[in-house]
Amino acid sequence: MSEQPLILWVRRDLRLGDQPMLAAAVATGRPLLPVFVLDPETEALGAAAKWRLGLAVAEFARALEKIGLRLTLRRGPALAVLQALVAETGAGGVWWSRLYDPAAVPRDIEVKAALKSAGLEARSFAGHLMHEPWEVETGQGGFYKVFTPYWRAVRDRGVASPAAAPNRAVAPAVWPASERLEDWDLGAAMNRGAAIVAPYQAVGEAAARAKLAAFLDGPVDRYAAARDLPGVAGTSRLSENLTYGEIGIREVWHAGLRARDEGRAGAESFLRELAWREFAYHLMHHTPQITHANWKPEWDSFPWRGDNPDALRWKQGMTGEPFVDAAMREMYVTGTMHNRARMIAGSYLTKHLLTDWRVGLQWFADCLTDWDPASNAMGWQWVAGSGPDAAPYFRVFNPSGQAEKFDAKADYRRRFIAELSRNPGPEALAFFDAVPRSWGLDPARPYPAPVIDLAEGRARALAAYGARKA
Template structure:
């Protein structure tokens, strides 16, 4: 290893310059830095919306690197094969990357690290996607936490890494390796005509993420605890979109939240708790990776999930006949995101009233969410379904009508997304019909359908299924 041998920075979900430990280490080495993004099977298997949004984030990050005199190299193929080729082509002696914690990426990264190390290459991984490495947070018995509240109490006073400034330049290699054209990968192909509808709702790139955080802290964090569940109020940070792609670090958000807490803003602690809820999801995914694809709790494999058939399509279309559920599903299709309270309601209706397996909803969100996150999505769906980590000792079933009365009392949210509720619907509601597949044959003039499952009947059926599960 010499000062002229490049460091290959394998870029993944860390599309930022500031608060980036692997980039900070590469710059501190004084060596040339070659940033490369690899479109491998993990990337290829992304759903339509997250894959498209990733492409937009990569485009913005490539420009950010160019602005400081560097560039982002794009390559497609098996990650190990691509990295070996780049090492041979550039004379690099080091390949460094930021860690990921879902099982597919852990398995890939272990193989890459071992294979590169066998050839004498300095292969390293760095923290950066979470506040605390999953193995750093343990119970008094040296085990991992399975309930959120004690997890929060364990981490709330732990030291969080200091912020790191963005480098003003990166040392260039003597010769840049060849790169694919990002546009040729057509990451947006699966979005079809929905891309133009969703695009205005996005905040793409590191600068947009930092501005979003600053605005939230200034305007909304103080009322976050009291109003975060209100469907008709826009007080949430929206930062899940940027966190997903690493356009902002959890470290930056934590310190901003702590400053707000120190300044006496009443909603700041609850905001930090929500950030740690994401942390808890990654803690569980690392220690119990089966949460991604199988029931987290024992005894749930016998639960009587039903094949809802055509009713699942109605749920996806926002045509269950339950206004707040349907509004939320339309919001998802128009914006690529969904209010957190609404996510719980649509998940509860699907898994409890319709008795449809949580994986059906998990897969649909993985297809449609621009802020899709493997850990948060899996834990969220299992938490609502009842098969996941949850301290509550009862089978939770949300009543969407009473929830709507509480969190959308004047029906502003429902009317914003359901064109059928108004004689002159707003553009937000009409946009759904511009985005959804023509094959669905939907029109804003359609009458509202009767509920797939009446709420009282669905609750009784779900409780009976739960009791039968416990008897089996």
């Protein structure tokens, strides 16, 4: 029994260090068979996330080779693929790191039940989060719906130390056949975008760790204020790595704790943001509908507009509102968007353009290389006002005022909007290369007039809000 290989079903845990499942598997001394399954749930990812996932998988395959393992790639429904692999290899079990989103949970429950009933060892491990969402409870035994008390509950709570990366693992006598990553063409829906976005990606564990070190080496000191300035490289940029598990959250947390203990200004704020990610997962576990339905059902009667021509201009970075357009164009060029800009762009769509937050959520899911099911949903419901602990709807961000405050010298807007400069920079021009040709955008044309006057949009949003309450 103990010689039977173990299948390691890897998903969003594409790293060697701080990987409890891998560490436990290596410790058994059994031959290990890592597999990545391109199942329908993974196929359903948005264009940019799917493409970026392909880069992560390729890099992880290289990392596994260094410890003597090979990543097997298979396509098909997860359970069928895993059962076939068990039959081919004589594996005694399948292990994986837990996921928490509504697409993954029912699949994983089904896999676990089927494997167990076939007498196989089916084990799931923690590792994607610092705390399992059901382990953090209010004094009354419920879950947290508001961030500040959640933060109080987790701020000083122990987080398991990151496991060391294994140097070597036992390989099976024979490797199962693998499909080729190139044949999956995970970037198929990226059109011309992939070549533009690629230089902004820092793929894999070593790159993620280097980013963390560079951030803690300096920018963390100014993080509390700089994290709000989209024109400044003031944040860690770890979201793309955390979402695919290219770096472990426990490792990041412990590094942040050390910085706090050393008295580094900003380390506390950084830890707090890591807890926001955790809170998003806490909410998604307890209320999975957060990913697709108004978290507060009273919002169901709100007269959101579905997809509409104004929303198209928002997607195109052509609203005529420079802060909003810079944000949308940043996403097209780099695959990510600054947090302050996400708030402004989201608020503008849901309030000034009175458009359903799900239109924005879906667009972000298609365009972000750091797309995360929990943080994206929580972020959108927060900006829309329909979520737990959300910004009150009547607090409508003014993109122009926000730009004056957070992009005072217009560095961010100029960086991404070609029409605002006489000599636009490469990133501002790259946007026009990245977007679909069918949009017919041209940097030589004048910058568009605003879709809606800001005061008018605000008044319209507040009127709709008032009508909803009546």
